[in-house]
Amino acid sequence: MSFLLGRLGQTVLVLLVASFVAFALFRYVGDPVNNMVGQAASMADREAVRRALGLDDPMVVQFARFIGNALRGDFGISYRFGQPVAALIGERFPATLELSLISMVIATGLGVPLGVWTALHRGSVLSQVLLAVSLVGVALPTFLIGIALILIFSVGLGWLPSFGRGEVVALGGWTTGLLTVSGLKALVLPSVTLGVFQLALIMRLARAEMLEVMRTDFIRFAKARGLKPRAIEYRHALRNTLLPVITIVGLQFGNVFAFSIIVETVFQWPGLGLLVIQAIQFADVPLLAGYLVLIALCFAVINLAVDLAYVAIDPRVRGSRAAGRAT
Amino acid sequence: MRLTLLVSTALTALLVAAAPAAAQAPAPTAPEKVFRYAYRVDPASLDPHALAETFTLSWLGQVYEPLVGRGKNLELVPALAEKWEQVDPTTWRFHLRKGVKFADGTPFTADDVVFSLQRVKKDGSDMAYTVASVTDIKKVDDHTVDLVMAKPNPILPVQITSTYIMSKDWAEKNGATAPASVKAKVENFASTNANGTGAFKIDTRQAGVRTVLVPNPNWWGDKTSNVTKVIFTPIQADATRVAALLSGEVDMVYPVPQQDAARIDGSGNAKVLKGAELRTMFLNMDQKRDELHTSDVKGKNPFKDKRVRQAIYQAIDMEAIKDRIMGGTSHVAGTMIAPGINGYDAKLDSRTAPYDPKAAKQLLTDAGYPDGFSFTMDCSNDRYVNDERICQAIVGMLGRVGLKVNLNAQTRSKYFEKVLARDTSFAMLGWQPLSYDAHSTLQDTMNTPEGKIGTYNIGNYSNPKIDELTQKIEVEVDPAKRNALIFEAMMLSKDDYSHIPLHQAGIAWGVRKGVNAVLRSDDSLELKWVTLD
């Protein structure tokens, strides 16, 4: 329980910091006025708009107003889109989440087995090749990968779409591209682009962890017990390898969200990243503020998921129940 | 928190939702003619009076209509008004088209015109300037409306070609009687929905992602287009946009970066339509401060010296910019208005002085700057075609005559904030009169700044003679006399090197084979003229 309380405290802290950063943005970034008036507006018009937005109030007043609104989930109306920020984010969030999830699934689903395999076959040529390729994967800038994939698979071969999300299906308030052929096709290039770096990273990490676990005493003891190699590698080593890997996968999720900004720019993927890069360009502060808080929230949710995964896998974390039975 | 709630409900919805409803359910009874096209951005709002921004207005022109429209060569054509006349010097009478219906079926009448123009004048409207001269809007009968002005305004029909008419009933029923205003933080039904008299109507729309349009069955006009469905997508990244055209995912993209034109033409399944913009790019020099605040010259302002301005003019090789940066598609400008703008005269449109770095250096020496001087140049990097590259080229050219220019290229919002606050010594700007009339160029970019006048005269150039001529042009009814006045004013500016006109950028649309579109020099795609083979 105290474990969860501590997590909650941390989440609140993160949210507070996020709001502060969001407010700092609100106060200091860009002059939104120019984005809201046309080219024919006079300087007097501009002043009027500035007053209407409350940009002339003292900072403290603006901060108080910001916090008050944020607590009610109200981040105001986007300067750029003229719609409530919460609605805009809600509309775009599914696209980014699906993209991030799928790329993480690709990265984890391939990265962990490859990492384990290369760890178990340290000397083999294929393992060395895979390692070298993974280094290239870590070293390649995401934007270059995206451009190259478009050139090859969209323009060159014409197999996969170069932009957008394809046909989406609405499930309640959620739109998903996972249920249509065109939606799935559209997902391929962006999620691969986003996943390459993570794949390489996770593979290398899984390999390093696996190697480390394979040197532990309990694996040595398991060998001394005459267990079959498969049992040692998969029943014992792999499960112990997964713990740190899960932590990293959780942490990397934040990075995937950030890198989705680049991928969404390259592929015109209609998600939050595209929204936020526009928000930065147009100094759309309410939108930025909402985005920041959402990122912090996502972080909290992912952390919770990681904690739950730990509880599921690692009996040592289920402390309280076990304590009653200890000698 | 609402956001949490939103996210969690969305998640729940995903997990438990039963019946997936297909967003797009094409039912191909007749062969569908789908036209898919992409532009760099999405229209900012669907409210036709919310934002005076060229693309938004152009795009909304497919759904909404003005009283007076523009033809394929930008000539005035009847739209919702069949004809218009000046019944006296201060009254314009518009005879409305009969039998017109809005997309929702309600008939179009004079009440809608009165309502819409009043709405345009309300707080929050960004289009008020188009009817600023109108003091009264009178319904004469169901199909006649009078616009009354305090003083004669000969160009009113020209000014209102983007002033769109909404349905009074629809607006009242949906609480959209005032313009959606990002300024007052109010949005309304009209910013996300539309009901116009135009050739197309909106089927579905997700802002910033995708908008589907279908032909408006109630449209009054000549049905040239055989398109049955239009899918519009904003694609911001140039490379992705071109890739989408080349891979056949869209039928048309614009703008096409000039350097990609050859590739598209050579692809065999698409071609590039080319034209020139109506927007003139030009340089502004601060001619007001007594000392340039970004320069190493202290105690005086070199730009106040006409020889310095001329030196800069002669140091810039506009032809090289055209060839090397604009891919040969731009039109080198000799004056501040483009061909196609009312008041344009080819006699204005030649270089005032030749490109001649030696002469420029001599002029600088004569002016007392044999070793040149330094200053900062402001430039946008995402507003105009190749803006940053043009500025970089200019910095290089000025460097060759000894002027040390620091380039400050930034995103449009920051750029405009800075230069509109006159926090600049030297800046590049583009201007396209929304009315396609030289008066706007004179009033907004060349007149002495005061109140609503001269807002975009970034260099604060002041010439009382030009100010006076501008006022005369505003009220002169006789076209010939009016054009003579415009000519005179433009010549004054040229002789004075008040601004340095550079060019009108080329317009390039990438069009797939089998798609026929009309390239208009205001860069506006009119869906009603699009046909598919």
Add this chain to the structure above:
Amino acid sequence: MTAARATLASWWDGDLLYRFRRSPVAIVSLLVAVLLFAVALGADAIAPYDAFDPAAANVVDARLPPGSAGMYGETYLLGTDPQGRDMLSAMIYGLRTSLMVGLASVVLAALVGVLLGLVAGYFGGVLDAVIMRIADVQLSFPAILIALLIDGVTRTALPREVHDALAVPILVFAIAASFWVQYARTVRGLVLVERNREYVLAARVIGVSTPRILFTHILPNVLGPVLVIATINLALAILTEATLSFLGVGLPSTQPSLGSLVRIGNEFVFSGDWWISAAPGALLVLLSLSVNIFGDFLRDALNPKLAS
């Protein structure tokens, strides 16, 4: 001091060098990295033209293919960019900028991170809790996002001239701000182990001052892992800078970095002027790859647990 010297000796004792001699990949990667560093250092002498001087660009020579001759008799080995700038020169200066930003941000992050990690690990308690909480919060904001925000904020808050002059320090700060956590966490973990070692306890008993214990006894023992993190972070920092510049929020266009060169080149991927994007892109990948491979080698070589 003896502990310091002993540790230093144990890194650089024959073992590391021996492993290095035996690894052709490590040798090549280090050679490439060193060569690139040297080219960057000597940019002023090596680059055929001054890429920072806008006057040197001649728009008439724009987009010439590699090997072309310019209007005034210049030779462009790798062609020219859309401004008529010599690609080779721009890339050499871009390399310098990228390396400068990468190195500086790694050094800054390492300094801050090591210091905070030492303090948190050695003193523990509230100080530790506060520092590690900050680190946790920091971790929830991805590097790119932090850098984007910091750069965006300073860009608006500072006058343009000031920002331009400070562009490199700001970028360095932005990248370092997201990298320090890794050092702090690693060092803290190591310090927790080291501080209970006998030699530290002994030093404490005989009254050696705390800073002295930290810097002469503990620090040398944690430098190995720090070096490994720093090398790998250098590659990451270079990529981060490139990514930010690609998004257009990095350095001003008058101060090319490899990332901003690729961004410009990206506009020409369909035009047939392949060298504008391919040349700086290849250099960027080469730099990042060589540093990464060498970092990888260092990690394996310095990690006794992985040593075989």
Add this chain to the structure above:
Amino acid sequence: MNALLQVENLRVEIAARKRRLVAIDDVSFEIAAGEVLGVVGESGAGKSVTGTAVLGLLEAPAVQAGGRILFDGRRIDTLSEEGMRALRGKEIAAVFQDPLTSLDPLMTIGDQLTETMLTHLPMTRAEGEARAGELLAEVGIPAPRERLQAYPHELSGGMRQRVVLALAFCCAPRLIIADEPTTALDVSIQAQILDLLRRMCRERGTAVMLVTHDMGVIAEVADRVAVMYAGRVAEIGPTRQLIAHAAHPYTRGLMASIPSMRRREKELTQIPGAMPRPDAPVAGCAFHPRCPQAFARCAAERPPAFPVGAARVACWLADPAFEGVPA
């Protein structure tokens, strides 16, 4: 000869850089069925490597470079990987030093026991689980049935080593390699575990190779002792004889430490100087630089094993031809 285990001229080398270091050099000994052989020596003397070699668990860069290992008269060092695995845990079991790290932290004790038995013995899962409960009872764990569901971290160190013993004995092996089985435990628990080990071996007639640096343990448990020094056997013989009449100067040095029984390693190294490291081998007798009785021949020639009573001693002093140190 009815020895259960015979090690003949075992040589283990470690590949390092350009040369191969000799970790175990010409080591020979045998263990009879039901016999406890103590292997004693300073750390680095090669005790554990010898045990590991017998188990067939040498890992690169260490390799067996010579000699033979026979189990029950059958050569086992040439067995295939799978053949050796089948033997490990079933015929030859092991107990390692640290019970805290010998068990897989993510698996219950019952599962680890069952898993081992199911690998080697023809039994059903239910039988395995029942047997696991009995085993826990035999090693003296209270409430054994409930403990089957416990995870290692829920048990104390002593309990865990009992579990390790249960794992070692679960398939009724004929030989147990016990590598410092009590070193990591509290002194009070050491005796309990040692008693348990001795009792179980006696009951089942299991032979033990007990690796330790603690002469006290040897004196208490072992039937015979092998003293190792720098990868060689210095002296091997009945425990009683070695304690009473050690022939090798090194053994005598060791015996001097017995009065302070059950002390730690420091006592063992009371002899001035340090054991030569494998990368700096010493010519002749490896002990001669530290030997108070060394003479010229010791530095020049390596002593073979001379029989002294029931023992064999690798020392020139034990040479029947030896007449005394030349003046």
